[in-house]
Amino acid sequence: MMAQFSQFRLKGLVFLAIVVFALPLFISNPFHYGLATQIALIAGAVVGLNLLVGFAGQISLGHAGFFGIGAYFSAIMTSNYGWSAIPALVVGAIGVAIIAWTVGRPILRLKGHYLSMATLAVGFIIAIILNNERELTGGPDGMPMPAFDVFGWELSVFGQYSLFGMDISGDLAWYLFAGVILLAAVWLAQNLIDSPIGRALRSVHGSEVAASVVGVNTAKYKSLVFVISAVYASVMGALYGHFQGFITPSIASFDFSILLITMVVLGGMGSTIGVIIGAVVLELLPQVLADFQEMEMMLFGLILMLTMIFMPKGLLPTAANYLNKRRSKSAGGDA
Amino acid sequence: MTALVEVNNLSKAFGGVHAVEGVSFSVDAGQVYSVIGPNGAGKTTLFNLITGLYTPTSGEVKLNGESIAKLQPNDLAERGMCRTFQQMQICMNMTAIENVMLGRHLTLKSNLLTTLFRLPSLTRGEKAAREKATELMEFVGCGEYLDTEASAMSYGALKRLEIARALAAEPKVVLLDEPAAGLNAVETAALEELIRKIAEQGITVMLVEHDMKLVMGISDRLLVLNYGRVLAEGTPEQIRANPDVIAAYLGG
Numbered sequence: 001m002m003a004q005f006s007q008f009r010l011k012g013l014v015f016l017a018i019v020v021f022a023l024p025l026f027i028s029n030p031f032h033y034g035l036a037t038q039i040a041l042i043a044g045a046v047v048g049l050n051l052l053v054g055f056a057g058q059i060s061l062g063h064a065g066f067f068g069i070g071a072y073f074s075a076i077m078t079s080n081y082g083w084s085a086i087p088a089l090v091v092g093a094i095g096v097a098i099i100a101w102t103v104g105r106p107i108l109r110l111k112g113h114y115l116s117m118a119t120l121a122v123g124f125i126i127a128i129i130l131n132n133e134r135e136l137t138g139g140p141d142g143m144p145m146p147a148f149d150v151f152g153w154e155l156s157v158f159g160q161y162s163l164f165g166m167d168i169s170g171d172l173a174w175y176l177f178a179g180v181i182l183l184a185a186v187w188l189a190q191n192l193i194d195s196p197i198g199r200a201l202r203s204v205h206g207s208e209v210a211a212s213v214v215g216v217n218t219a220k221y222k223s224l225v226f227v228i229s230a231v232y233a234s235v236m237g238a239l240y241g242h243f244q245g246f247i248t249p250s251i252a253s254f255d256f257s258i259l260l261i262t263m264v265v266l267g268g269m270g271s272t273i274g275v276i277i278g279a280v281v282l283e284l285l286p287q288v289l290a291d292f293q294e295m296e297m298m299l300f301g302l303i304l305m306l307t308m309i310f311m312p313k314g315l316l317p318t319a320a321n322y323l324n325k326r327r328s329k330s331a332g333g334d335a
Numbered sequence: 336m337t338a339l340v341e342v343n344n345l346s347k348a349f350g351g352v353h354a355v356e357g358v359s360f361s362v363d364a365g366q367v368y369s370v371i372g373p374n375g376a377g378k379t380t381l382f383n384l385i386t387g388l389y390t391p392t393s394g395e396v397k398l399n400g401e402s403i404a405k406l407q408p409n410d411l412a413e414r415g416m417c418r419t420f421q422q423m424q425i426c427m428n429m430t431a432i433e434n435v436m437l438g439r440h441l442t443l444k445s446n447l448l449t450t451l452f453r454l455p456s457l458t459r460g461e462k463a464a465r466e467k468a469t470e471l472m473e474f475v476g477c478g479e480y481l482d483t484e485a486s487a488m489s490y491g492a493l494k495r496l497e498i499a500r501a502l503a504a505e506p507k508v509v510l511l512d513e514p515a516a517g518l519n520a521v522e523t524a525a526l527e528e529l530i531r532k533i534a535e536q537g538i539t540v541m542l543v544e545h546d547m548k549l550v551m552g553i554s555d556r557l558l559v560l561n562y563g564r565v566l567a568e569g570t571p572e573q574i575r576a577n578p579d580v581i582a583a584y585l586g587g
Contacts, residue, residue: 188451191452191453192450192451194461195445195450195453195457196436196439196450196460196461196464197447197450199429199433200440202426202433203437205426206425206426206427206428207424207425207427209388209408209420210424210425210426210434210437210500211409211426212407212408212412213386213408213409213412213424213501214409214412214417214438214440214501214504215409215412215440215441215504216437216440217407
């Protein structure tokens, strides 16, 4: 039965679900719930970015821009125009999809450094607009964002809710909501990977020439995955904004883009569960090292460098590889 | 009857180097058609022109009577042309069978909705694609590697895998660029057998190859290139008797 389970397509998702739902047994402090919620939402965006970077082998150094657009569009529509959260989130995501498609078609022709520079520029442009359109976005001071609502029902960290007859705090409710969103994000990503579309995406990474000679329109698939990963960022950005209750342009900044990429690289490019571990580690690290806050970016740079040198496949794939080797070694010893 | 592949006065220059110059020939459906010539004669360049990887400086290529100028390799795959490479193009980030299933790409019509929610039509299509890919891997003789990572396979097995992937797209014509390069005598004999079997299925085979024994044994017609120009064209018997060819090969 164990052998059967190890073959199971969604075993990572099952493990993740166990961790997500077991975590409240170990923490109860609102601060910890808040941190866990924030990690889950950012991890969702990282899962989307991994589709582009880990599976299709492309890069985006401006993904925080899409996260920012998602958050700000929702903030503006819900705060200033009285929209409900879900329509704002959906329309924002469609808008981001259109922007990503329009931008992606020309820039995804570029490869390597050139693509990095182009996506970097996209991120900068978005951050500059958010910083300068004071009337709309509040500029560098940021803007408030109302609680997330569904059909008149509000999800606020200050609320009190009941779930299956249990009283739960707003912090826990938000955490569970973010956890379910992350599980859904992983499930959708995994379905995408295990499909002809996913195979086409991975073939773009493996050999673009091979892909094209068997009929894969590589340009189309690169744009498609760029759009999908941008939509992931947009949706997670909107939810992140609702959760925080206040957003500033820092969520669209270059620093945040680099953080997202570092999470993918550290956790393991092409490993959906791995990149979530990357997100957890890099979100927890500043908490542990709160005294060295001004050295945060330096530390991230160091982590990125060390990962590239010592475990280019990232944390989870390297660990899995190591365990497999040990297992086969001990199995060989028994025989 | 029009030829399946028709090449008219095709030229390609890289700067001042004329890699292919004024080449014309045509390949009928069902033939095994080989392109031979000394190193640097322009054989691979010719294949790259035919399969849309290079844009010709002048001249044209027609597939089934339609000009392929401005078509991308993936458009050509849709029209029934597939190929393998001298420098193998295998997706090393996938398993062997996934590489072959990639060849089924055009026959698997999937949209984003059925994919994201993994609807039954998707799993049915995947199952059928896997069966077809298994069959093809057994056909080319690498059936024992189904779920092996491509990066863990031997050179000879990868060469056959690449052919299986090309066949998975159900091509009308398949272009094999030096399939015997780096193979030993036993493997080459197996390859000859495989090419025969492919041709028996009615698939037109175009071949760039250095192994004269292999080429002379299986080709219906041959094209000899030298310095980018056509030196001779004809049946294996005609080529063997051609004094120009003998001179070019023996340096006479």
